[in-house]
Amino acid sequence: MTFSIVGRDGDAYGVAVASKFLAVGSAVPAARAGLGAVATQAYANLAYRGAGLALLAAGATSAETVQRLTDDDEGRDDRQVGVVSGSGGTSFTGPSCHAWAGGRAGDDYAVQGNILVGEQVVEAMEAAWASSAGQPLVRRLLAALSAGDAAGGDRRGRQSAALLVGRPGAGYGGDDTEYDLRVDDHPDPVPELVKLVDLHDLYFGEPDADALLPLEGAVADEVRALLAKLGHAGDDLDALLDTWAGSANFEMRLRPGSIDPVVLDQLRLGRT
Structure with a gap:
Protein backbone atom coordinates (compact mmCIF):
# COMPACT_ATOMS: atom_id res chain seq x y z
CA MET A 1 0.00 0.00 0.00
CA GLY A 205 17.34 28.11 3.19
CA GLU A 206 20.83 29.47 3.68
CA PRO A 207 21.41 32.76 1.83
CA ASP A 208 24.09 32.79 -0.84
CA ALA A 209 26.92 34.74 0.78
CA ASP A 210 28.16 35.96 -2.61
CA ALA A 211 24.72 37.34 -3.50
CA LEU A 212 24.12 39.37 -0.32
CA LEU A 213 23.47 43.08 -0.96
CA PRO A 214 25.04 45.65 1.41
CA LEU A 215 22.44 47.73 3.24
CA GLU A 216 23.65 51.03 1.87
CA GLY A 217 22.83 53.57 -0.81
CA ALA A 218 19.84 52.85 -3.05
CA VAL A 219 19.35 49.36 -1.56
CA ALA A 220 19.07 50.79 1.94
CA ASP A 221 16.65 53.48 0.75
CA GLU A 222 14.42 50.91 -0.94
CA VAL A 223 14.44 48.55 2.03
CA ARG A 224 13.59 51.39 4.43
CA ALA A 225 10.68 52.51 2.24
CA LEU A 226 9.35 48.96 1.85
CA LEU A 227 9.53 48.34 5.58
CA ALA A 228 7.77 51.61 6.30
CA LYS A 229 4.88 50.56 4.04
CA LEU A 230 4.58 47.42 6.17
CA GLY A 231 4.50 49.44 9.40
CA HIS A 232 8.16 49.19 10.35
CA ALA A 233 9.53 52.73 10.22
CA GLY A 234 12.84 53.92 11.69
CA ASP A 235 16.55 54.37 11.09
CA ASP A 236 18.16 51.09 12.23
CA LEU A 237 17.61 48.84 9.22
CA ASP A 238 18.99 45.71 10.87
CA ALA A 239 16.60 46.16 13.79
CA LEU A 240 13.68 46.89 11.49
CA LEU A 241 14.42 43.86 9.33
CA ASP A 242 14.70 41.71 12.43
CA THR A 243 11.27 42.82 13.63
CA TRP A 244 9.68 42.26 10.21
CA ALA A 245 11.39 38.92 9.65
CA GLY A 246 10.24 37.66 13.02
CA SER A 247 6.62 38.02 11.93
CA ALA A 248 7.16 36.98 8.29
CA ASN A 249 9.30 33.95 9.25
CA PHE A 250 12.41 34.95 7.31
CA GLU A 251 14.73 35.36 10.30
CA MET A 252 16.93 32.44 9.18
CA ARG A 253 17.88 34.44 6.06
CA LEU A 254 18.99 37.61 7.86
CA ARG A 255 22.63 38.71 7.94
CA PRO A 256 23.70 41.94 9.72
CA GLY A 257 24.55 44.84 7.41
CA SER A 258 23.20 43.15 4.29
CA ILE A 259 20.08 41.68 2.75
CA ASP A 260 19.44 38.42 0.95
CA PRO A 261 17.94 39.09 -2.52
CA VAL A 262 15.33 36.42 -1.69
CA VAL A 263 14.28 38.50 1.33
CA LEU A 264 14.25 41.69 -0.74
CA ASP A 265 11.92 40.00 -3.25
CA GLN A 266 9.57 39.06 -0.41
CA LEU A 267 9.59 42.65 0.86
CA ARG A 268 8.73 43.86 -2.64
CA LEU A 269 5.79 41.44 -2.62
CA GLY A 270 4.60 43.02 0.63
CA ARG A 271 4.94 39.88 2.74
CA THR A 272 3.85 40.49 6.32
Whole structure:
Protein backbone atom coordinates (compact mmCIF):
# COMPACT_ATOMS: atom_id res chain seq x y z
CA MET A 1 0.00 0.00 0.00
CA THR A 2 3.09 2.20 -0.09
CA PHE A 3 6.17 3.12 -2.10
CA SER A 4 9.28 4.64 -0.56
CA ILE A 5 12.94 5.40 -0.94
CA VAL A 6 15.66 5.61 1.70
CA GLY A 7 18.82 7.39 0.57
CA ARG A 8 22.03 8.97 1.74
CA ASP A 9 24.46 11.72 0.80
CA GLY A 10 27.55 11.72 2.98
CA ASP A 11 26.35 12.15 6.57
CA ALA A 12 22.80 13.02 5.44
CA TYR A 13 20.11 10.32 5.42
CA GLY A 14 16.47 10.51 4.44
CA VAL A 15 13.20 8.85 3.54
CA ALA A 16 10.49 9.84 1.07
CA VAL A 17 7.22 7.91 1.01
CA ALA A 18 3.73 8.03 -0.51
CA SER A 19 0.65 5.87 -0.07
CA LYS A 20 -3.12 5.44 -0.23
CA PHE A 21 -3.02 5.55 3.56
CA LEU A 22 -3.86 8.32 6.00
CA ALA A 23 -0.77 10.15 7.34
CA VAL A 24 1.81 7.68 6.04
CA GLY A 25 4.53 9.88 7.54
CA SER A 26 3.36 8.88 11.01
CA ALA A 27 4.23 5.25 10.39
CA VAL A 28 6.92 4.64 7.77
CA PRO A 29 10.03 6.85 8.08
CA ALA A 30 12.93 7.07 10.50
CA ALA A 31 16.26 8.80 9.86
CA ARG A 32 19.20 10.01 11.89
CA ALA A 33 21.98 12.27 10.66
CA GLY A 34 25.32 10.53 10.43
CA LEU A 35 23.77 7.10 10.97
CA GLY A 36 21.09 5.87 8.57
CA ALA A 37 17.46 5.71 7.54
CA VAL A 38 14.67 3.13 7.76
CA ALA A 39 11.33 2.74 5.97
CA THR A 40 8.90 0.18 7.41
CA GLN A 41 5.74 -0.57 5.44
CA ALA A 42 3.21 -3.15 4.17
CA TYR A 43 1.83 -4.44 7.51
CA ALA A 44 4.33 -2.04 9.02
CA ASN A 45 6.12 -2.97 12.21
CA LEU A 46 6.70 0.46 13.71
CA ALA A 47 9.25 -1.00 16.11
CA TYR A 48 11.56 -1.44 13.10
CA ARG A 49 12.21 2.32 13.15
CA GLY A 50 13.81 2.61 16.58
CA ALA A 51 15.24 -0.90 16.56
CA GLY A 52 16.75 -0.43 13.12
CA LEU A 53 18.49 2.80 14.07
CA ALA A 54 19.71 1.21 17.30
CA LEU A 55 21.21 -1.70 15.37
CA LEU A 56 22.97 0.68 13.00
CA ALA A 57 24.27 2.69 15.97
CA ALA A 58 25.66 -0.55 17.42
CA GLY A 59 27.66 -1.13 14.24
CA ALA A 60 25.41 -3.41 12.19
CA THR A 61 25.42 -3.01 8.42
CA SER A 62 22.18 -2.29 6.60
CA ALA A 63 21.97 -5.94 5.51
CA GLU A 64 22.62 -7.18 9.05
CA THR A 65 20.03 -4.75 10.37
CA VAL A 66 17.35 -6.01 8.00
CA GLN A 67 18.28 -9.61 8.81
CA ARG A 68 18.04 -9.01 12.55
CA LEU A 69 14.76 -7.11 12.29
CA THR A 70 13.07 -9.77 10.19
CA ASP A 71 14.56 -12.80 11.98
CA ASP A 72 13.07 -11.57 15.26
CA ASP A 73 9.63 -10.86 13.75
CA GLU A 74 7.04 -13.64 13.34
CA GLY A 75 5.08 -11.36 11.01
CA ARG A 76 8.01 -10.80 8.63
CA ASP A 77 6.30 -12.50 5.68
CA ASP A 78 3.83 -9.58 5.56
CA ARG A 79 6.44 -6.86 6.06
CA GLN A 80 8.51 -4.67 3.82
CA VAL A 81 11.50 -2.64 4.97
CA GLY A 82 14.29 -0.59 3.43
CA VAL A 83 17.46 0.45 5.26
CA VAL A 84 20.37 2.59 4.15
CA SER A 85 23.60 3.35 6.03
CA GLY A 86 27.25 3.93 5.26
CA SER A 87 27.40 0.24 4.35
CA GLY A 88 24.86 0.67 1.54
CA GLY A 89 21.17 0.03 1.00
CA THR A 90 19.12 -3.10 1.64
CA SER A 91 15.48 -3.79 0.76
CA PHE A 92 13.36 -6.67 2.06
CA THR A 93 9.92 -7.78 0.85
CA GLY A 94 8.11 -10.59 2.63
CA PRO A 95 6.62 -13.29 0.39
CA SER A 96 3.06 -12.57 1.60
CA CYS A 97 3.09 -8.84 0.71
CA HIS A 98 0.26 -7.91 -1.64
CA ALA A 99 1.20 -7.69 -5.33
CA TRP A 100 2.85 -6.01 -6.91
CA ALA A 101 5.53 -5.91 -4.24
CA GLY A 102 9.30 -5.71 -4.42
CA GLY A 103 12.34 -3.50 -4.16
CA ARG A 104 15.75 -2.51 -5.45
CA ALA A 105 18.89 -1.38 -3.61
CA GLY A 106 22.34 0.07 -4.28
CA ASP A 107 25.29 1.67 -2.54
CA ASP A 108 23.35 4.72 -1.32
CA TYR A 109 19.65 3.88 -1.62
CA ALA A 110 16.88 1.33 -1.34
CA VAL A 111 13.46 1.62 -3.02
CA GLN A 112 10.47 -0.60 -2.23
CA GLY A 113 6.74 -0.77 -2.68
CA ASN A 114 3.69 -2.95 -2.28
CA ILE A 115 0.18 -2.96 -3.76
CA LEU A 116 1.71 -1.11 -6.71
CA VAL A 117 0.46 -0.93 -10.28
CA GLY A 118 3.56 -2.88 -11.23
CA GLU A 119 7.33 -3.24 -11.10
CA GLN A 120 7.65 -0.11 -13.25
CA VAL A 121 7.11 2.00 -10.13
CA VAL A 122 10.33 0.92 -8.40
CA GLU A 123 12.15 0.87 -11.74
CA ALA A 124 11.20 4.51 -12.32
CA MET A 125 12.22 5.45 -8.79
CA GLU A 126 15.60 3.79 -9.15
CA ALA A 127 16.20 5.48 -12.51
CA ALA A 128 15.26 8.90 -11.13
CA TRP A 129 17.60 8.43 -8.19
CA ALA A 130 20.46 7.59 -10.54
CA SER A 131 19.77 10.45 -12.96
CA SER A 132 19.58 13.03 -10.16
CA ALA A 133 23.11 12.35 -8.89
CA GLY A 134 24.82 15.57 -7.82
CA GLN A 135 21.63 17.25 -6.61
CA PRO A 136 20.90 17.81 -2.89
CA LEU A 137 19.60 14.72 -1.11
CA VAL A 138 16.15 16.21 -0.60
CA ARG A 139 15.75 16.81 -4.33
CA ARG A 140 16.95 13.31 -5.20
CA LEU A 141 14.43 11.79 -2.80
CA LEU A 142 11.64 13.93 -4.26
CA ALA A 143 12.70 13.06 -7.81
CA ALA A 144 12.47 9.35 -7.03
CA LEU A 145 9.12 9.70 -5.25
CA SER A 146 7.70 11.82 -8.06
CA ALA A 147 8.87 9.29 -10.65
CA GLY A 148 7.17 6.47 -8.77
CA ASP A 149 4.00 8.52 -8.53
CA ALA A 150 4.07 9.30 -12.25
CA ALA A 151 4.57 5.60 -13.00
CA GLY A 152 1.31 4.78 -11.23
CA GLY A 153 2.36 4.33 -7.62
CA ASP A 154 -0.10 2.68 -5.25
CA ARG A 155 -2.73 0.88 -7.37
CA ARG A 156 -5.47 1.86 -4.89
CA GLY A 157 -4.90 5.59 -5.41
CA ARG A 158 -3.31 8.52 -3.61
CA GLN A 159 -3.75 10.00 -0.14
CA SER A 160 -0.57 10.98 1.72
CA ALA A 161 3.16 11.55 1.39
CA ALA A 162 6.04 12.45 3.68
CA LEU A 163 9.70 13.41 3.74
CA LEU A 164 12.24 13.08 6.55
CA VAL A 165 15.90 14.08 6.18
CA GLY A 166 18.60 14.25 8.83
CA ARG A 167 21.81 16.18 8.20
CA PRO A 168 24.25 17.27 10.94
CA GLY A 169 23.44 20.81 12.07
CA ALA A 170 21.24 21.57 9.04
CA GLY A 171 17.89 21.93 10.81
CA TYR A 172 16.20 24.90 12.43
CA GLY A 173 18.42 26.40 15.13
CA GLY A 174 21.21 23.90 14.39
CA ASP A 175 19.10 20.78 14.94
CA ASP A 176 19.98 17.68 12.88
CA THR A 177 16.50 17.35 11.33
CA GLU A 178 16.83 19.17 8.02
CA TYR A 179 13.33 18.32 6.69
CA ASP A 180 10.32 16.81 8.44
CA LEU A 181 7.30 17.43 6.20
CA ARG A 182 4.02 15.59 5.77
CA VAL A 183 0.94 15.74 3.57
CA ASP A 184 -1.51 13.64 5.58
CA ASP A 185 -4.66 13.69 3.42
CA HIS A 186 -4.69 15.14 -0.09
CA PRO A 187 -5.91 14.02 -3.53
CA ASP A 188 -2.45 14.65 -5.05
CA PRO A 189 0.00 14.41 -2.16
CA VAL A 190 3.36 14.09 -3.93
CA PRO A 191 3.18 17.44 -5.80
CA GLU A 192 1.87 18.97 -2.57
CA LEU A 193 4.93 17.63 -0.74
CA VAL A 194 7.17 19.23 -3.36
CA LYS A 195 5.41 22.55 -2.69
CA LEU A 196 6.11 22.18 1.03
CA VAL A 197 9.80 21.57 0.36
CA ASP A 198 9.90 24.68 -1.83
CA LEU A 199 8.32 26.71 0.99
CA HIS A 200 10.75 25.21 3.51
CA ASP A 201 13.69 26.26 1.35
CA LEU A 202 12.22 29.76 0.93
CA TYR A 203 11.89 30.30 4.67
CA PHE A 204 14.82 28.35 6.03
CA GLY A 205 17.34 28.11 3.19
CA GLU A 206 20.83 29.47 3.68
CA PRO A 207 21.41 32.76 1.83
CA ASP A 208 24.09 32.79 -0.84
CA ALA A 209 26.92 34.74 0.78
CA ASP A 210 28.16 35.96 -2.61
CA ALA A 211 24.72 37.34 -3.50
CA LEU A 212 24.12 39.37 -0.32
CA LEU A 213 23.47 43.08 -0.96
CA PRO A 214 25.04 45.65 1.41
CA LEU A 215 22.44 47.73 3.24
CA GLU A 216 23.65 51.03 1.87
CA GLY A 217 22.83 53.57 -0.81
CA ALA A 218 19.84 52.85 -3.05
CA VAL A 219 19.35 49.36 -1.56
CA ALA A 220 19.07 50.79 1.94
CA ASP A 221 16.65 53.48 0.75
CA GLU A 222 14.42 50.91 -0.94
CA VAL A 223 14.44 48.55 2.03
CA ARG A 224 13.59 51.39 4.43
CA ALA A 225 10.68 52.51 2.24
CA LEU A 226 9.35 48.96 1.85
CA LEU A 227 9.53 48.34 5.58
CA ALA A 228 7.77 51.61 6.30
CA LYS A 229 4.88 50.56 4.04
CA LEU A 230 4.58 47.42 6.17
CA GLY A 231 4.50 49.44 9.40
CA HIS A 232 8.16 49.19 10.35
CA ALA A 233 9.53 52.73 10.22
CA GLY A 234 12.84 53.92 11.69
CA ASP A 235 16.55 54.37 11.09
CA ASP A 236 18.16 51.09 12.23
CA LEU A 237 17.61 48.84 9.22
CA ASP A 238 18.99 45.71 10.87
CA ALA A 239 16.60 46.16 13.79
CA LEU A 240 13.68 46.89 11.49
CA LEU A 241 14.42 43.86 9.33
CA ASP A 242 14.70 41.71 12.43
CA THR A 243 11.27 42.82 13.63
CA TRP A 244 9.68 42.26 10.21
CA ALA A 245 11.39 38.92 9.65
CA GLY A 246 10.24 37.66 13.02
CA SER A 247 6.62 38.02 11.93
CA ALA A 248 7.16 36.98 8.29
CA ASN A 249 9.30 33.95 9.25
CA PHE A 250 12.41 34.95 7.31
CA GLU A 251 14.73 35.36 10.30
CA MET A 252 16.93 32.44 9.18
CA ARG A 253 17.88 34.44 6.06
CA LEU A 254 18.99 37.61 7.86
CA ARG A 255 22.63 38.71 7.94
CA PRO A 256 23.70 41.94 9.72
CA GLY A 257 24.55 44.84 7.41
CA SER A 258 23.20 43.15 4.29
CA ILE A 259 20.08 41.68 2.75
CA ASP A 260 19.44 38.42 0.95
CA PRO A 261 17.94 39.09 -2.52
CA VAL A 262 15.33 36.42 -1.69
CA VAL A 263 14.28 38.50 1.33
CA LEU A 264 14.25 41.69 -0.74
CA ASP A 265 11.92 40.00 -3.25
CA GLN A 266 9.57 39.06 -0.41
CA LEU A 267 9.59 42.65 0.86
CA ARG A 268 8.73 43.86 -2.64
CA LEU A 269 5.79 41.44 -2.62
CA GLY A 270 4.60 43.02 0.63
CA ARG A 271 4.94 39.88 2.74
CA THR A 272 3.85 40.49 6.32
